[in-house]
Amino acid sequence: PQKQKGFYAIGIKVHLGNFYTDKAHLLADLIKKYANNELRLTLRQNILIRHVKEGLVPFFYIELKKLGFTDIGYNGISDITSCPGTDTCNLGIASSTGISRELETMLKNEFPQLLENKKITIKISGCMNSCGQHSMASIGFQGMTVKSGQLVAPALQVLLGGGVLGNGAGRIADKIIKIPSKRGPQALRAILIDFQSYAKVGETFLNYYIQQGELYFYNLLKPLADISNLQESDFIDWGRETPYEMAIGVGESARVNVDLVATLLLDSEEKVENSLEALKLNQFSDSIYYAYTSLVNTAKALLLTKDINTNTQVGIIKLFEDELGDKIKLESPFSELVYQIKNNEPTKEFATKYLNDAKLFNKKANDFRTKTMADEN
Secondary structure (H helix, E strand, O other): OOOOOOEEEEEEOOHHHOOOHHHHHHHHHHHHHHOOOOEEEOOOOOEEEEEEEHHHHHHHHHHHHHOOOOOOOOOOOOOOEEOOHHHOOOOOOOOOHHHHHHHHHHHHHHOHHHOOOOOOOEEEEOOOOOOOOHHHOOEEEEEEEEEEOOEEEEEEEEEEOOEEEEOOEEEOOEEEEEEEHHHHHHHHHHHHHHHHHHOOOOOOHHHHHHHHOHHHHHHHHHHHHOOOOOOHHHHOOOOOOOOOOOOOOOOOOOOHHHOHHHHHHHHHHHHHHHHHHHHHOOOHHHHHHHHHHHHHHHHHHHHHHOOOOOOOHHHHHHHHHHHHOOOOOOOOOHHHHHOHHHHOOOOHHHHHHHHHHHHHHHHHHHHHHHHHHHHHO
16 A cells, blocks of 8 residues: 555566566556556566555456466565676576576575565676676675586576675675575575574564675585586586587687686677777767777786786786786787777877777787697696
């Protein structure tokens, strides 16, 4: 019920945030006729319809059921927030929608008593960009990769203890441990069983986590982080059928979206193409920007092959020069190559030269990666 007497707000759970135009038109017609001609898209990827008269609530249920919008658990534990991940996002490292479906199924089958619990939130992001808000969840998962010999498997960083504290305060979740993605359901199961077994009556998950502490949950989940016993299925991400194979060069892996290095190199190639297209349209500033982005992404990709991780552009440029500058022969130091952008006007001549520099650097980088992987094998 709303604060306004006689009116109700109806919350619609939208699975994975997938709201299609055909249903949107039908829902809009329904709201226009029988509500206040207004809906709200919520932070949890759901829909909120306000100002529905009390007597029309049963009618709304019937109409919403026709549209498939009566799934239980609105804002509950099984109402998982998830970004598109590797389904549609080039930055996705591991599948977030696939693991989301799996976790929701497990919750419905194994924890029906928790489905109405609105104080435990689960959020999933396919990469570090946090579009799924995983760092603000009671239980969060971030898509990553884990190496096992020469193979790379999709993985999840488990985060716990995020949420709203009240009075305008919030808490960022703690990074607990990284596990293979296929063990995500086991991790969630272990966390919830522990909570149900040892939490005090009425105690929230957030309070229970704060009381037990980060180390407690690290030890609880540590057995799941062991990668010495990975099975073939661990190298197949959720919702996929083919196993991941380490790519030689760019674009040769059917599972390139699981390998962040290959993803970044592929993105660098696309940025070179974007730069060329902009150059043809005499959009010289855009062309230079795309070439610059390609240079930085390629450098970051090669740093990741050495397990060197940094997300600032200045840091990437410096670390590449320090760690790999002597291994990839360039006519000038990498920083000078990149920072030409500071000393030149966006002319056609410079845009053309800068694009060619990016192309040459990408070729040398890919040759270096191919040789390195061949030597390792």
